[in-house]
Amino acid sequence: MSGGGKVVCVTGTSGYIASWIVKLLLLRGYTVKATVRDPSDTKKTAHLLALDGANERLKLFKADLLEEGSFEQAIKGCDAVFHTASPVKFTVTDPQTELIDPAVNGTINVLTTCKNTSSVKRVIVTSSTAAILVRQPPLGPNDVVDETFFSDPNLCLETKYWYPLSKTLAENAAWQFAKDNGIDMVVMNPGFIIGPILQPTLNFSVEMIVDIINGKSTFNTGSYRFVDVRDVALAHVKALETPSANGRYIIDGPSVTVNDVRELLRELFPDLSLADMNGESEMNLATYKVCVEKAKSLGVEFTPIESSLRDTIISLREKCLL
Template sequence: MNNGGGKVVCVTGASGYIASWIVKLLLLRGYTVKATVRDPTDRKKTEHLLALEGAKERLKLFKADLLEEYSFEQAIQGCDAVFHTASPVLFTVTDPQSELINPALKGTMNVLSTCKKTPSLKRVILTSSMASVLLRQPPVEPNEVVDETFFSDPSLCRETKNWYLLAKTLAENAAWQFSKDNGIDMVVLNPGFIIGPLLQPTLNFSVELLVHFINGRNPFNSKYYRFVDVRDVALAHIKALETPSANGRYVIDGPNMSVNEIKEILRELFPGLSIADTNGESEMIEVSYKVCVEKVKNLGVEFTPMKLSLRDTIASLKEKLLL
């Protein structure tokens, strides 16, 4: 699978959950990867990247900070493409502006400003989220089909204090505007909650949701959740680069599953796992809408069955002693 032979790409926020998988797949495909992290000397954050197949020959780490102007220049210089994944994932914040909005928005602008000045650059692949798709007025109805034309409403995000949704929406909107104004070829991926095996040594937000379910908690008090496999999301990013006709946004999300269904599958797969009952089941919010994923499937992404994703996630958590 040597699609990337001789090509140089940059991945921002490379030690993160999705980004680590993007780096892994890029290296396997023969790309040279310039990966940005906040601190290249922090072994805990970089060890799993340096251990990847092909890393020794074709992975270079660069220090970069989302809030620091020009800090991505060295990493992006000479690249054919940039995968911008770096952005904080937080749902509980005390200062939304400094903790979420500034890093998401300014970071995206810093990266794109550098891309604009890079003559070798052919395409930018931006990791956005279903967060910038789902919160709109009128609200998404049960059985409504959500697709790439849906955009979250920033004023509604503010009003309802959905700060993470606001940060992702503002960052994506600004990225589209900047790309249009400056003739940048950009493709955006909008994944939902992501599960699947971890490459990084620490627990990330979306996988932690499963740990919460096992412990009898339901952070969003929702009856239904959708999960998509991290390997599918990472592959979608790479297909978005390798498919010349790829354009616009790509929604990538899994099937609707109730918390009870998820627990049943986990009990079946891991009979020895102690799974607590969720409190207040009758008060759970029921939100069941449909998601059209035809566009991302047309890139050549086949979805991993949810049972397999759940199995591999729990196995990975056990292996890393995170469960």
């Protein structure tokens, strides 16, 4: 087992990606110190405590992104830290308080503790393709997006794209802090994530599949890119286990239209009743290309969308969320 004897911290572990990272780390023999806002809230922790290896090697810690120093206990004595905690919301009343402060200040709060903890050798931060794709001029079919692309914060601000703004500002602040303080940091930039859920509630990206089934399209766009949560979690762990890992890693899938997704769902689950898309016509979106060679170099093989969709639906049914 690769992680035998190693101690790592994962922040925001009640979330979708983080739960899978914890599951994978435990399977690989790591001891995991996991932060949640309220360790006594069983709705947020039961699925973690039920994971294989949790009894022996999972410890929960209370921490809050906006409380300075609240991650010290969890990070103390760790070899590495996975910082995944950050709010995911697309509808907000007060973007500064709901998204930007927790994303930016939370990241700096965690990195400050890492800087002051001599045992920490590497920090892996979960960002998003939202910190990559919002650019002027907009991306076209001839563009090949890679790790050198950054979203433009001013454009995010003008267009009120608050979530991309929060991810972009947080990632920019993280790179600056890591550079100033000599922190070995690797950043993951996943797209919309689907696949089986471990937590008992719907998260934003899986809810998009539920919306497509129910005839709603979250962003009224004709196409999406989906990536499997298990691939994203593995990429995070590989970023720790690969000494040469560095910089950013885009983890994203090929472009599929809403109609493609519906067709696949019909084939996979003939008994699934798919609502009409309220007469929504498919917008002919000029999609860009995405280069995921860097993530593949970590040893991540991308799960085909058929498998991801199938496992998403099975998991939603098991959790009575569909």
